[in-house]
Amino acid sequence: MLSHDNITWTTWATAQSLPYKHPPEGQEVLVSYLPLSYMAAQIFDMWVTISVAGALYFAQPGALKGSLVDTLREVRPTTFYGVPWIWERLLDNLKTSQLACTAFRRAVDKWAMGLGLETNRRRMLRQVYQPLCFGLARRLAFNRARRVLGLHRCPQLFNMGLGLPQATRNYFLSLDMPVFELYGLSESSGVHSLSSQQDFRLFSCGKSLPGTYTKVQKQESGDIHIWGRNVFMGYLDDEATTQERVDRHGWMHTGDLGFLDPEDFLYVVGSARDLITLRSGEKIHPNPIEERLKKYIPIVHYAVLVGQGAPYLCVLLTLKCQVNTDTGQPRDMLTSEAIALCRQLRSPSTRLSDIIDEEDPAVVEFIRQGIVAANAEATSDSARIVKWALLETDFSVAGGELGMTTKLKRAVVAKMYQAEIESFYKDNNY
Numbered sequence: 001m002l003s004h005d006n007i008t009w010t011t012w013a014t015a016q017s018l019p020y021k022h023p024p025e026g027q028e029v030l031v032s033y034l035p036l037s038y039m040a041a042q043i044f045d046m047w048v049t050i051s052v053a054g055a056l057y058f059a060q061p062g063a064l065k066g067s068l069v070d071t072l073r074e075v076r077p078t079t080f081y082g083v084p085w086i087w088e089r090l091l092d093n094l095k096t097s098q099l100a101c102t103a104f105r106r107a108v109d110k111w112a113m114g115l116g117l118e119t120n121r122r123r124m125l126r127q128v129y130q131p132l133c134f135g136l137a138r139r140l141a142f143n144r145a146r147r148v149l150g151l152h153r154c155p156q157l158f159n160m161g162l163g164l165p166q167a168t169r170n171y172f173l174s175l176d177m178p179v180f181e182l183y184g185l186s187e188s189s190g191v192h193s194l195s196s197q198q199d200f201r202l203f204s205c206g207k208s209l210p211g212t213y214t215k216v217q218k219q220e221s222g223d224i225h226i227w228g229r230n231v232f233m234g235y236l237d238d239e240a241t242t243q244e245r246v247d248r249h250g251w252m253h254t255g256d257l258g259f260l261d262p263e264d265f266l267y268v269v270g271s272a273r274d275l276i277t278l279r280s281g282e283k284i285h286p287n288p289i290e291e292r293l294k295k296y297i298p299i300v301h302y303a304v305l306v307g308q309g310a311p312y313l314c315v316l317l318t319l320k321c322q323v324n325t326d327t328g329q330p331r332d333m334l335t336s337e338a339i340a341l342c343r344q345l346r347s348p349s350t351r352l353s354d355i356i357d358e359e360d361p362a363v364v365e366f367i368r369q370g371i372v373a374a375n376a377e378a379t380s381d382s383a384r385i386v387k388w389a390l391l392e393t394d395f396s397v398a399g400g401e402l403g404m405t406t407k408l409k410r411a412v413v414a415k416m417y418q419a420e421i422e423s424f425y426k427d428n429n430y
Contacts, residue, residue, distance in 0.1 A: 001233040002039075002189055010189040010230040011047040013209040017194050018156065020052040021078065028054030029078045029153070031071055033063035035404050039190035040160050040182070044081050064397060066325030069093055072150030079156040084164045085397075085406030087179065088301075089323070090149055091168050094175075096336040097148050112141035113174035120173045124201055142176040151177070155197070158182055161405045162268055163287075165294050169202070181205045183268055185254060187245065189230040193266045204265040205258075214266055215251070216259050221269055224258045225251045257285070274410060279311050282382045289313075289385070292377060297370035299338045299363070302395050304413050305385075306421050314387040314424040316417055317367065319352055321394040328398035356392060387424045391417065 021028050030049055034041035049056045059071045068086065082090070098109055115137050119130060146152040157172070157179045164179065172179050180195035183205035193214065195206030208214045212228025231252045234242035246252045258268040270287035277283050286305035293303040293315065301320040307313040320338040321330040332351045334342070342349050347362040349355045355363050367388070375384040395401035401413050414421065 001236050002186075003233050006189045006230060006232060007043070007047060010043060010191060010209070011051050013211060013230070014043065014048055014191055014194070015051045017209060018196055020048070020054070023053050027078075028052050029057070029075060030054055031057050031059055031068075031075050031077050031080065033059035033068055033071070034081075034083065034160075038405055039186040040184055041081070041190075043190040044158075044160075062325065062328075065328040066323060069149060074150070076150055076153045078153050079158075080151060080154050081158045081160050082179070083161045083405045083407075084159065084168070085402065087159060087164060087168050087172070091171055092320070092335050092337060094145055094148060094171075095340075099336050099340060109141050112137035113171075116142065116176045117170060117174035120176065120178060121202070138176060145175045146177065156180070158195075161407055162270070163407065166203075166291055167295060167298060173202070183266060184230075187232040187252060188226060188228075188254075189232070192226050192228070192230060199265070201261070201263075201265045204261070204267050206266065207264055208266070214260065214264075218259075221257055221259050223272065224254045224256045224266070224268065226254060227251050276305060276307050276313070277309065278307055278313070278382055279309055280382060282380070284313065284383055289374065289378075289383060290315075292374045293317075293370065293385075296373045297367055299334075299341050299366070300370075302401075302408065304408065304410065306414065306424070310425050312386040313382070313384065314389070314421070315371075315385050316389055316391055316413065316420060318391050318394045319355065321352055323396065328396055330394035330396050330399070352392065352394075356390060389420050389424070391420070 028049065030045060032041070032045040036042045036045065045056060057071070057075045060067045063071065069090070072080070098106055101109070115131060115134060119134055122129070143152060146154070151157070157177055159179050159181050164181070169179055178200060180200060181204060182191055182195065183193045184191035191209065192212060193206045193208045195204060199207050209228065209230065212226065212230060215225050217223045217225065227250055231246065231250065234246065255273060256268055256271050258266060260266055270285055274286055275283050276286055284305070284307070289305055290303040294300050299319055300317050302318045304316040305313055306316065320335040322333045322335055323329070324331055332353050334350060334352060339350050342363065345362040345366055347360050349360050349363060354360060367390070371385050371388060378384045393399065395408070395413070397404065397406060401409055401416065403409055
């Protein structure tokens with residue numbers, strides 16, 4: 001249950017925290033494409049837009065299936081909120097555009113992106129010095145990339161929802177397009193902490209809204225508790241669950257894990273619900289391991305660690321595939337980025353079925369080496385991956401593996417691929 005005060009106060013605090021334009025000096029232009037039952041989308045799309053007298057455009061019903069980029073090019077928003085799946089699709093659009101360019105054009109982009117990534121990383125450390133050639137890189141590469149996506153009037157880019165891959169975040173940062181993270185739950189009126197141009201750290205969800213507070217139960221990484229006027233009234237007709245979630249001092253126990261740095265930037269590492277408890281009793285957090293896998297195996301789209309109650313960890317992998325814009329279902333055809341990587345490996349594969357049916361030795365060996373590299377960084381022997389399987393389709397909202405904000409539904413994946421998971425352990429009496 002959210003009160004009128006929850007909504008109006010959170011809207012005010014959000015609008016005060018970010019540099020929105022206001023008439024008559026200017027006007028914010030936004031595109032709404034997420035379901036408004038998602039609280040963060042409702043706050044930003046509706047209430048914040050109203051509060052700053054902005055213009056809101058509603059995307060076509062098939063926005064999540066592929067028509068969103070066309071809408072962005074037409075509307076040219078000044079602020080854009082994306083979820084991880086959308087950022088990955090925008091990245092694929094950019095890489096497809098780059099691959100279609102001449103070798104000289106790609107070399108220019110590579111130089112500019114290296115400069116952009118280094119400059120933006122220094123910016124986060126308050127080193128505001130900008131190289132003399134940064135303006136040239138902006139004209140030659142950064143502005144062009146923004147125009148391809150329709151984001152050339154958009155200084156504020158946000159990610160809603162956890163799970164934006166590090167490689168995706170770094171790619172946009174290298175194009176001088178920092179994607180600001182935010183953190184919130186429906187129970188916190190959709191938003192609790194924000195990043196901005198003034199308060200930005202890589203991997204951080206920014207700082208708490210003014211007048212709200214965040215504390216973490218352990219020094220390094222523990223349960224995140226929040227307090228403020230954005231915290232909900234409680235669950236309808238469920239006092240017991242409400243008391244479990246909100247203590248008598250008004251602190252809400254989010255169920256997420258993270259830490260605060262010395263400057264009060266919040267870092268969320270995942271959810272306590274995602275922890276995997278091995279047969280030995282050791283608890284493993286899957287998110288860092290899955291991120292490491294995607295870093296070493298860039299052809300992988302989703303990595304799902306499994307091993308609850310089992311003697312060791314295994315992983316289900318999907319590869320990056322194109323999406324059918326009519327149905328939202330993944331195609332068999334690999335993305336242009338994945339095909340380019342196959343060519344680098346001297347593999348002729350262009351489809352997922354080519355790799356699985358033919359057991360493509362080049363790709364299989366590349367995945368195996370990536371898992372070895374990821375295991376080399378494991379914090380303990382129990383955190384190493386023993387077996388892996390390549391699934392015959394990528395995940396999608398339409399397929400049921402992802403939620404409406406494209407968050408991975410681990411329980412659904414475990415049920416859908418129960419046979420594959422059981423096969424990992426059939427020789428171990430699992």
